[in-house]
Amino acid sequence: MNITVLYGTETGNAEMLAEDIMAELEGEHDVDCSNLSDFAPDTFDAGRLYLIVCSSYGDGELPASAQPFAEALQANSPDLTGVHFGVFGLGDTEYEETFGFGSKSLSELLTARGAIQVGERITHDASGNDLAEDLAFPWAAQIVTLAEEKISEGVS
Numbered sequence: 611m612n613i614t615v616l617y618g619t620e621t622g623n624a625e626m627l628a629e630d631i632m633a634e635l636e637g638e639h640d641v642d643c644s645n646l647s648d649f650a651p652d653t654f655d656a657g658r659l660y661l662i663v664c665s666s667y668g669d670g671e672l673p674a675s676a677q678p679f680a681e682a683l684q685a686n687s688p689d690l691t692g693v694h695f696g697v698f699g700l701g702d703t704e705y706e707e708t709f710g711f712g713s714k715s716l717s718e719l720l721t722a723r724g725a726i727q728v729g730e731r732i733t734h735d736a737s738g739n740d741l742a743e744d745l746a747f748p749w750a751a752q753i754v755t756l757a758e759e760k761i762s763e764g765v766s
């Protein structure tokens with residue numbers, strides 16, 4: 611399967627995790643990885659799976675590297691019908707009112723334009739005991755399995 615791992619980050623955690631996810635998947639799949647700041651929303655390809663890793667910053671806002679992407683989505687509102695994506699959040703329950711809000715708003719922006727979210731969004735808690743990769747690797751494997759059938763059959 612052709613997979614693009616996209617990340618939105620403020621201080622680099624999501625970037626490191628995105629690269630680890632790419633390394634985990636690339637034995638069996640054709641995978642590339644890009645910062646959301648370098649990715650234009652009108653270049654989504656319905657033949658690929660997008661795995662998006664995104665933190666939350668400020669008061670539940672998107673991290674800096676995801677903001678131009680979100681602004682471009684809002685300004686141009688491309689038709690993302692047929693585009694499949696999964697979202698993994700990085701957050702911290704210390705911010706209990708806005709835990710995982712960055713990845714949540716990204717997911718909402720994409721589905722509002724017709725993209726299809728595959729599987730559940732989960733958010734790693736920096737104040738918890740789990741390592742991010744211990745949640746993210748099984749998450750990625752599950753999303754790929756769920757998406758394989760849909761994308762190869764063109765099912766939305």
Ligand SMILES: Cc1cc2nc3c(=O)[nH]c(=O)nc-3n(C[C@H](O)[C@H](O)[C@H](O)COP(=O)(O)O)c2cc1C
Binds near residue numbers: 665667
């Ligand atoms: C100033 C600041 C604000 C944050 N705000 C939130 C927040 O509102 N919600 C949340 O779930 N996590 C929040 N976090 C936690 C970050 O999302 C978490 O540390 C994440 O691992 C950062 O990843 P990054 O380096 O890829 O940006 C905040 C962290 C900092 C330092």
